[in-house]
Amino acid sequence: MYTVGIDMVEIERIHHCMRHDGFCRRILGEEEYRQLEKRGMPAQSVAASFCAKEAFSKAMGTGIRGFSFSEVQLLRLPNGKPYLSFTGRAKAMVQPTGLEFAVSITHTKQYAAAVVVASREVEA
Secondary structure, three states, rough: OOOEEEEEHHHEEEEEEEEOOOOHHHOHHHHHHHHHHHOOOHHHHHHHHHHHHHHHHHHHHOOOOOOHHHHEEEEEEEOOOOEEEEOHHHHHHHHHHHOOOEEEEOOOOOOEEEEEEEEEOOOO
């Protein structure tokens, strides 16, 4: 069984939001913030993180309810592969479902997008 969520955002919209105090701290988890800060907090990467959180909520079928954006983190392995990590209420929401998540992100000069696939083995 699997479900899919997708989201796309204009990078300029996120760049504009980043000018407001606390925006990045509000939507990014601690480790996610650290990883992006090391890379200079590029707007396209913040936009991709934003999209991943929206896509996650769509794959879950819940919308942005019961958890905060900062509790769903788009992190990267040393080789650059993205993955989702959960804390707080998001983690409590995900754990009992048995779902595993795969994420793919991309961006152009204007847009960032993310696709999240939630999957679980179904017993026959």
